[in-house]
Amino acid sequence: MTTHTSISLQGSIRILISVFALTLPFSATAGEEIEETLSIPEDGLVAVENLAGSVEFVAWDRAEVQIRGEAGDTVEDVEIGSTASGVTVRIINRSGERQIDGTDLYLRVPEAASIEAETVSADISVSGSHGKAISLRTVSGDLQVDASPQRIELKSVSGDVEFEGSVPRSAIETVSGEIVVVGAHDEIAASTVSGDLSLEAGEVRRGRFEVVSGDLVMSLAVAEDGRLNCDSMSGDVRLSLPAGQQGNFVAQSLSGDIHSDFGKSSQVSNGPGVILEHQEGQGGAKIRAETFSGDVSIRRQ
Numbered sequence: 001m002t003t004h005t006s007i008s009l010q011g012s013i014r015i016l017i018s019v020f021a022l023t024l025p026f027s028a029t030a031g032e033e034i035e036e037t038l039s040i041p042e043d044g045l046v047a048v049e050n051l052a053g054s055v056e057f058v059a060w061d062r063a064e065v066q067i068r069g070e071a072g073d074t075v076e077d078v079e080i081g082s083t084a085s086g087v088t089v090r091i092i093n094r095s096g097e098r099q100i101d102g103t104d105l106y107l108r109v110p111e112a113a114s115i116e117a118e119t120v121s122a123d124i125s126v127s128g129s130h131g132k133a134i135s136l137r138t139v140s141g142d143l144q145v146d147a148s149p150q151r152i153e154l155k156s157v158s159g160d161v162e163f164e165g166s167v168p169r170s171a172i173e174t175v176s177g178e179i180v181v182v183g184a185h186d187e188i189a190a191s192t193v194s195g196d197l198s199l200e201a202g203e204v205r206r207g208r209f210e211v212v213s214g215d216l217v218m219s220l221a222v223a224e225d226g227r228l229n230c231d232s233m234s235g236d237v238r239l240s241l242p243a244g245q246q247g248n249f250v251a252q253s254l255s256g257d258i259h260s261d262f263g264k265s266s267q268v269s270n271g272p273g274v275i276l277e278h279q280e281g282q283g284g285a286k287i288r289a290e291t292f293s294g295d296v297s298i299r300r301q
Helices: 002-023
Strands: 026-028 033-039 045-050 053-060 064-070 075-082 086-093 103-110 114-119 123-127 133-138 143-147 151-156 161-174 179-192 197-211 216-232 237-241 247-253 258-260 265-267 274-280 286-291 296-300
Touching (some): 064 086, 237 286, 258 274
Parallel strands (some): 133 151, 161 179
Antiparallel strands (some): 026 075, 075 086
């Protein structure tokens, strides 16, 4: 009985040591070089928090995460932790600092890894990834992604957002920046308050695009059962569709014109503005474009 208890205790100790080794963080302070390489599952999660500076992710063909950089002068601690499911990096600055010295981080990550990053004034870029998800958030930084994940979520308050690659599910938002998207398809939602939105997409099944004081410029195809909604308050909506696009078209402008290769517009009978309502072929797609003080253009490619 005593022998069995001893073996069980030794096994528990080994397990605790193993867990501790996985979670024990790398640490660095102001001005120190950051250089760490950790093993990670090929489809693990890499998560980064960095207040200021920059964060750059570059995919490679190894099941490892390599983190390089130099801690800014206001950094209190750099925490790099590893678990069985991924790696976390946190840049902690000293409290009470009036001006934060940025930390530039460069990370090599597995191609199939998911990526999460959150900053305040740091730019974030991702290239080469084709993992499950990419989620990037910043306040005043720019976001730039050249990748082909299964899902993206990109949010900035006062920065520009650019995506190029292939992704079937995307949600993109900025308040006072521009959005440029090339290669998205299937389900897309994008909005900006005071910037332009430009899109070159594949076939879209669900698309919602909103701009308050900018232009919407889009080239895409709408699936047979798809839904496309385009709204601008004080800008133009310019939509380019395949020559054979079928579906139900509805467009309206309160103080602008409508130019369409899919049906003709007419004056609203009981109010200001012009409207277009048209059924093209037998397709069930529903395509709607509306602006308050701009023009609507719907053209065949």
